Amino acid sequence: MKQSPGLKRIQENMQPGAFTAHGFLGDDDRALKDILRQDNVVVEKLNLSHAQIAGRMQYFTDHGKETLDIPVTVDDDYEVLVDDHRGEIPCPFADNQKAIKTNTKFTNRKLGITMYWSDLNIHMIRYHGFYEGKGSFFRNDPDVLAKALGLID
């Protein structure tokens, strides 16, 4: 099925140089509708929702924000470091939302997994089910993310 003009416009917003220098799609050449659909299938198979995943990410980010630039241990097994930069970034889904340029470095010590996400990632996962394209710096595969966050075994 062809991609709707609305999604096509959003995919243009995700190109390098539109909202960020590197864009949101990495080297993924799939249409946005396919990226969204395939990640959605993965999340459904895990019996989770995007909101649950985003909520868990927000939980760790909020802990990190309490200590500014200092890493904080959360619930014994996780280490979180939050770092923010000047400016705000609009959501490429053109929903009039914007996020402060805050990045979270998250480590699941038990599993030895380190991941990065921004406040915008949390928003895009929660409201749009978008985990970024493959090869993008902030792309986190939903199954790996859910595991690292302790949502699945």
Added chain:
Amino acid sequence: MEILLTIISITGISTVLAVLIIIAEKFLNNYGECEIDINEGDRSLKVEGGSSLLSSLAANKIFIPSACGGKATCGLCKVKVMEGAGPLLPTEEPYLTPEERKDGVRLSCQVKVKGNLRVYIPEELFNISEYIATVTEINDMTHDIKEYRLEFKEGEEIKFKAGQYMQIETKPYEKVREKAIRAYSISSAPSDNKAVELIIRRVPGGVCTTYMHDYVKVGDEVRITGPYGDFYMRDDSDEYVLMAGGSGLAPIKSLVMDIMEKGLDKKMIFIFGAVSKKDLYYEDFFRKLDEENEKFTYVPCLSRPEPDDKWEGETGLVTEVLGKYVKSGEGMHAYLCGSPGMINACVDVLVTTDFSEEKIYYDKFS
């Protein structure tokens, strides 16, 4: 055959309709000359209708702050429009408070000039000018912070208050096809009025900081506008707490230099938060000021010093250090520049030390 004829007919009709729409648009969207009345007759501009209020004003050298270039994503270009703006657009709604909506405040990038307008623009915005400046120096301050000196053309000068900022316009580069506009605080003193110095920290993936760090070289010309902002020194206190993190040092340096140059009798403590020693800069400058001035105290604070740093200074959260040095804020002013997280946390600490909230001035990185 019948199907083919139907397709041809529909295509033909669609084409004719499309042409008619294009022709009609040309006539209907021709708004002609429009008048923008500014501040109840103080100024009046004649502009060709059809452009945004933001760009119509900029074409007449009235520069409203804007960091997104008219995409309605920064919410900075607010202007009060008393008449002629048309209905509020959904793109503006997230940026306007109920009070602002009631007062007729609009995002000037979203208001199209289609007829005569009556607007209110704060006086200070008339001092904003456009400069084509030459980059005469680029200094590496840390691993991710550079300082730029931008000199104006012969005969040009700038009048700004220490703490204010400029906006830089980037040119298209690599895959970035559109210009971008971003704000950076001035780090030089107002007395140095033939140039401005800006401190820019690289934002990973940032359109403007990537441009400045990787593409701008000494000798290049850069389009800048300014000065902007209401983060500047208020002179009704003799004691200041200054706090900064990262590139937030820029406006604080300008403030300190201004106070020193003017010989103002102010007691100041400057707490600068950084992660490790490699993130400190202008160390010699501030340490020298500390040594030579009884009334100036410099307190660098590292949140995560490296073992190799052999750091003997303050460590930990900048808020803890603040609480240690500032016991009572009565009668004092605070000037903070840094990330929203740092500022929110510092404000929370300051208000517990009798600081009056309206005497806490800040420039959040947003």
